[in-house]
Amino acid sequence: MTYQVALAFEDGITRFIKVGPRETVADASYKARINIPLDCRDGACGTCKSFCESGKFDGGDYIEEALTDDEAEAGFCLPCQMVPESDLVLQIPTTSDVAKTAASVYESTLTEIRRISETTYAFSLEVDNREELNFLPGQYVNIEVPGSEGQTRSYSFSSGPEVSTVSFLIRITDGGLMSTYMRDVAQVGDRLNFTGPMGSFFLREPKRQSLLLAGGTGLAPLLSILEKLVGMDNAHPVHLIYGVNTDTDLVELDVLENYTARIEGFSFDTVVGDPNSAAAKKGYVTNHFEPQHLAEGDVDIYLCGPPPMVEGVRRHLEGEGIKPQNFYFEKFALAVLPDAAPATEVAAPVEQAEAVVARAVTEYEIGEEHATFQAQFDARMALELAIVELTMGRLTEQQLGEFKILAEIAGKTLDGEKFVNADEFTVTNDAFHEFLFTCVGNEHLLQAYTRLEVPAIMAKVLRQEHWIDGAVDKDHLDIVAAFEQQDITAARTAIIAHNEHAKATMAAASKELNK
Structure with a gap:
């Protein structure tokens, strides 16, 4: 059986490949002329090590030096050995240009333009060679505006991946490049080109209940996600809160109502910011979070809206002490119009963020947050276990000396099981952990290491009076000693032990703060 594998690169580009029976992901990738990092092809070096976001696979044969049991359990894999047993989504630790690939360019025909509210249009495209276009629900493309000399605007699919004609939503703004085209110029039959798909904001395999949050036309990618959920065997509740400025900004309510019948456990609320609205729920979307929506943090949150909305929701959750298991978000910036103020100045203030309406967009910031510090520390450990393979036996005497000095400096900020200076420990500890990555x-x-939030989490949680596991200082020295002795097993053992001691320290500190 042939499976589809999405290769998500660090620069936001996603490429899809077909992998045949008993074929490895790496072989299929190279056949498609996508040169993912590769060296030995035998599961011996770990060069191709990637992370599997979703799906099932046979990991194949490899040696411990290439992929440890801990890494495999955490979701890491070796594309040179893995054989898919379902469709997969892989995070590839390089950029698309390094892999000698790029986002694909597609040609299409405008087949429908609908004005669905005073401020919003929906449009559909029939894509040439539609079978070649694959995307994950929630992703976006850059559409070239006809007659603009190559200028593009970014729009998320509002249709599901399996639908033959792809659809989008656009908020009409006076003077907007795509807005002007769609409102005043566009005709059915026009030819449009777009590039993509792009973005790491997409539906993950549901493992718990989900809360979907949309601001204005930020509804589009969530409609794509809902369409995908129609065909999935999902036993977990899904609730959507859809916020807009005015009653006339609400769109696709009939579509949402239809999903309540097609998706078991799906429900939705609409929230209108206008205090004079006839809507039952007014104000900010955060005002209408119910305990069952957040499940005391056992929830995956998907949010698409402008930056103030993302920040407003994040601060609300922090204020309530809610730490969702996963927080996936897509921020979009307002398009800057001629003779207009910069987008940062025309964006709604944070306190109005939950009701802000999406505008035509020019850029996206996409990310995800994992609430528990355990996930961040485990990710650091996985990266360090990988870096051991690349540095063991290769450090110069000078580098080994510097490594030991960093361990000793961090140790001077501790006194047994107490901090001498928690802030200095956070800084010196980070320098110690980062050192091998610089080598x-x-x-x-x-x-990948610097994107982790470990130092920020430590700075936020650790205080002078807090307890620290006394083994932390010794762990640092044990790691250095293992490198001095070129003992890779001892290094792995020390790194894994250190991770447990660090998490124990953080757990105790977090408990103290929450008292």
């Missing part, structure tokens, strides 16, 4: 000379691994 290996791989900017992508270094970027």
